[in-house]
Amino acid sequence: MSSIAFPRPPEDTAAVIALRTEFRAFLDKELAGRSPRARSDNWYGFDRGFSRAMGQAGYLGMTWSKQYGGHERSAYERYVVVEETLAAGAPVGAHWIADRQSGPSIIKFGTEEQKELLLPGIAAGELAFCIGMSEPDSGSDLAATRTRAVRDGGNYRVTGTKVWTSFAHEADWVILFCRTGSGGPTDRQQGTSQLLVDLKNTPGLTIKPIIDLAGQHHFNEMHFEDAIVPANMLLGEEGNGWNQVMSELAFERSGPERFLSSIELLYQVIEALKGIDSDAAQITLGRVTARLAVLRRLSRSVTAMLQSGQDAALQAAIVKDVGAVFEQAMPDIARELIDAEPGPIAASAYASVLANITLNAPSWSLRGGTREILRGIIARGLGTR
Amino acid sequence: MLADMIERLLERHLDDSAQARARGGEWLPELWAKFEEMGLPLALLSEEQGGFGLDPADQGEALRLLGRHAVPLPVAETMGANRLLAAAGLPLAEGAAGLARADALTLNEGRLTGRVARIAWGDKLDCLALAVGDRLYRVPRSGWTVAEAGLALNFQPRPTLQIDWTADVSAPLPHCPLAEGSTLRAFQIAGALEAALDMTLEHTGTRVQFGKPLSKFQAVQHELAKLAGELACATAAADLAAEALARCDLLGVAAGSLRAREAAGSGASIATQMHGAIGFTREHRLQLFTTSLWTWRDEFGGQVSWAKLLGQAALDAGGTGYWPMVTAL
Numbered sequence: 001m002s003s004i005a006f007p008r009p010p011e012d013t014a015a016v017i018a019l020r021t022e023f024r025a026f027l028d029k030e031l032a033g034r035s036p037r038a039r040s041d042n043w044y045g046f047d048r049g050f051s052r053a054m055g056q057a058g059y060l061g062m063t064w065s066k067q068y069g070g071h072e073r074s075a076y077e078r079y080v081v082v083e084e085t086l087a088a089g090a091p092v093g094a095h096w097i098a099d100r101q102s103g104p105s106i107i108k109f110g111t112e113e114q115k116e117l118l119l120p121g122i123a124a125g126e127l128a129f130c131i132g133m134s135e136p137d138s139g140s141d142l143a144a145t146r147t148r149a150v151r152d153g154g155n156y157r158v159t160g161t162k163v164w165t166s167f168a169h170e171a172d173w174v175i176l177f178c179r180t181g182s183g184g185p186t187d188r189q190q191g192t193s194q195l196l197v198d199l200k201n202t203p204g205l206t207i208k209p210i211i212d213l214a215g216q217h218h219f220n221e222m223h224f225e226d227a228i229v230p231a232n233m234l235l236g237e238e239g240n241g242w243n244q245v246m247s248e249l250a251f252e253r254s255g256p257e258r259f260l261s262s263i264e265l266l267y268q269v270i271e272a273l274k275g276i277d278s279d280a281a282q283i284t285l286g287r288v289t290a291r292l293a294v295l296r297r298l299s300r301s302v303t304a305m306l307q308s309g310q311d312a313a314l315q316a317a318i319v320k321d322v323g324a325v326f327e328q329a330m331p332d333i334a335r336e337l338i339d340a341e342p343g344p345i346a347a348s349a350y351a352s353v354l355a356n357i358t359l360n361a362p363s364w365s366l367r368g369g370t371r372e373i374l375r376g377i378i379a380r381g382l383g384t385r
Numbered sequence: 386m387l388a389d390m391i392e393r394l395l396e397r398h399l400d401d402s403a404q405a406r407a408r409g410g411e412w413l414p415e416l417w418a419k420f421e422e423m424g425l426p427l428a429l430l431s432e433e434q435g436g437f438g439l440d441p442a443d444q445g446e447a448l449r450l451l452g453r454h455a456v457p458l459p460v461a462e463t464m465g466a467n468r469l470l471a472a473a474g475l476p477l478a479e480g481a482a483g484l485a486r487a488d489a490l491t492l493n494e495g496r497l498t499g500r501v502a503r504i505a506w507g508d509k510l511d512c513l514a515l516a517v518g519d520r521l522y523r524v525p526r527s528g529w530t531v532a533e534a535g536l537a538l539n540f541q542p543r544p545t546l547q548i549d550w551t552a553d554v555s556a557p558l559p560h561c562p563l564a565e566g567s568t569l570r571a572f573q574i575a576g577a578l579e580a581a582l583d584m585t586l587e588h589t590g591t592r593v594q595f596g597k598p599l600s601k602f603q604a605v606q607h608e609l610a611k612l613a614g615e616l617a618c619a620t621a622a623a624d625l626a627a628e629a630l631a632r633c634d635l636l637g638v639a640a641g642s643l644r645a646r647e648a649a650g651s652g653a654s655i656a657t658q659m660h661g662a663i664g665f666t667r668e669h670r671l672q673l674f675t676t677s678l679w680t681w682r683d684e685f686g687g688q689v690s691w692a693k694l695l696g697q698a699a700l701d702a703g704g705t706g707y708w709p710m711v712t713a714l
């Protein structure tokens with residue numbers, strides 16, 4: 001049978017239900033007074049104070065071993081915390097990448113020294129990470145990476161340019177994907193490695209802003225000019241970068257963030273329609289809610305797979321693909337129900353949220369692997385390539 | 386186990402000629418007898434109720450198989466009617482059964498009369514499980530005549546029945562037949578989409594144009610990926626509906642039903658497009674699935690009524706109550 005199996009989602013045990021309740025109360029307190037417009041930033045919000053509070057309360061590094069500051073909870077408990085954080089529109093940027101993918105990569109591939117140096121800080125909400133994969137000539141085709149690291153005694157010397165690096169200007173560390181082999185045709189994937197680079201203490205590294213079309217400074221260009229990275233900051237093995245980066249992307253693609261980016265707009269639509277007797281509103285909201293409920297179920301199935309140690313890369317690609325279509329449809333769905341002129345300065349909470357979501361939605365089917373690349377992955381999973 | 390048995394039975398007893406006869410409105414008595422022999426009509430009942438006590442995953446698998454093979458008999462309906470009858474403590478069906486909400490019926494001095502529209506294979510059934518208000522009636526075959534012929538998009542009979550019956554068997558309604566039926570249909574839709582994806586993979590993998598199999602073209606691959614996404618959604622939607630039905634949560638049934646129905650339409654359209662003209666013929670097996678998908682997505686409550694139910698609940702929850710409502714589905 002060709003279909004890609006999704007297992008039953010994990011049970012909502014009493015412990016999970018209690019966690020959800022307790023965490024909702026935490027968010028109510030931490031986010032009191034946060035405006036709808038700010039909540040609609042979703043994971044583009046960056047707030048060290050909030051991330052530290054998350055860390056102190058035990059909501060980061062949830063599945064990691066206590067030895068490294070983790071809390072040894074289940075993948076599903078972490079899922080619950082992540083989806084509640086996003087559904088509440090919390091500013092997660094200062095811990096998001098580290099908690100989701102950098103930390104797990106370090107656990108999987110890092111040395112003892114690296115684990116002790118970095119994991120407790122991530123779990124405490126103190127250390128922010130970013131992702132150094134894309135380059136000017138290497139986007140979807142990640143194996144075309146050119147940034148080069150050359151071994152020089154106890155160091156690597158790094159030269160090259162990374163782009164679209166979210167939060168490089170705020171974060172503490174980047175996991176840099178780079179070329180360590182000769183770069184010959186047989187070496188495209190094998191000749192790559194990952195380095196842990198300290199953004200605040202690396203001579204030869206400059207970070208320049210790239211302003212996005214919403215007018216915000218959230219991603220950057222990172223320029224490495226003979227930058228020095230200690231050799232003990234090699235993550236995993238030299239030459240194993242491609243496999244490691246694929247594993248990192250599996251963490252990146254698996255979560256509920258892939259369909260909740262426009263959830264604040266949905267809340268605002270519902271608020272704006274309250275008390276209005278409209279068949280169109282009922283029908284549309286019914287259909288949207290059905291899509292959302294089913295995406296949530298699929299995403300929880302992916303968590304069940306992660307929890308039992310299965311490879312969920314394909315299932316995650318499906319959730320991200322279907323999820324991006326869902327979240328990107330929201331502005332048009334809203335516009336079919338409510339008249340308003342959206343703008344960065346607008347007349348209502350609804351209109352300013354609509355503005356923010358409209359401006360940011362195009363990025364959701366690009367970041368973390370484009371729609372076209374994901375569909376290629378799914379097609380391969382169906383055996384067509 | 387049960388799934389293997391169903392699969393083997395269908396391989397042996399449901400070939401294309403049987404499908405063609407059913408499409409002409411012909412009842413397939415041998416196939417029905419085989420299903421009964423196997424006990425399938427009781428598959429949704431607990432052991433105490435005289436069923437197999439299957440776990441929900443196996444129940445779902447059995448129902449999906451009915452869709453995967455486009456079984457042209459009211460097996461799912463009979464399974465659902467029996468679940469309702471058993472839950473109400475009424476006698477089970479002794480043959481095929483139908484289920485419906487029938488609020489237009491009137492009860493006068495113990496006689497139940499009126500029309501019930503579009504019952505699958507309505508003249509071949511042993512009994513009907515009809516909900517009128519908050520009661521469930523078990524109407525035997527002697528209690529109705531066919532008032533009007535009707536056909537579904539898959540060309541199977543959907544007659545309208547004239548009920549006239551001394552209502553001596555009824556009980557408080559355990560759950561709504563529309564929710565029951567819509568959940569069954571969601572599983573059948575998921576099953577038919579499995580078949581549609583398999584056939585589309587097979588077709589695009591073997592049909593050669595421009596010197597290579599269609600599935601080597603990226604545009605085709607992306608459509609296949611979308612179809613796999615719709616299948617994943619339909620399967621999850623059916624499970625979601627079934628879990629909600631078990632806790633009598635109409636909103637969850639609505640959510641699962643709506644998403645499965647949406648997938649029925651988009652999935653059928655991708656599958657047909659990827660087959661080209663051959664998929665638009667009566668001869669090709671794909672039409673068994675596409676026409677059934679288009680049939681099942683509008684039965685047991687329309688798209689609009691289910692959507693309004695869920696949408697109104699969202700409006701009632703309001704912006705702040707919406708997310709907790711979603712996580713409870």
Ligand SMILES: Cc1cc2nc3c(=O)[nH]c(=O)nc-3n(C[C@H](O)[C@H](O)[C@H](O)COP(=O)(O)OP(=O)(O)OC[C@H]3O[C@@H](n4cnc5c(N)ncnc54)[C@H](O)[C@@H]3O)c2cc1C
Nearest residue numbers: 131132133134139140164165166363366367368370372373
């Ligand atoms: C908001 C945002 C944040 C980001 N943050 C980060 C970050 O923190 N770190 C980081 O490393 N990167 C980041 N990225 C970069 C992101 O990973 C890339 O944008 C993405 O991988 C696509 O690369 P590209 O933009 O170069 O597009 P290209 O690869 O040039 O693609 C352009 C178009 O062509 C299509 N295309 C490309 N190849 C194929 C093919 N083989 N078949 C069919 N179609 C194809 C693509 O799908 C796309 O539609 C971010 C991007 C965005 C938008």
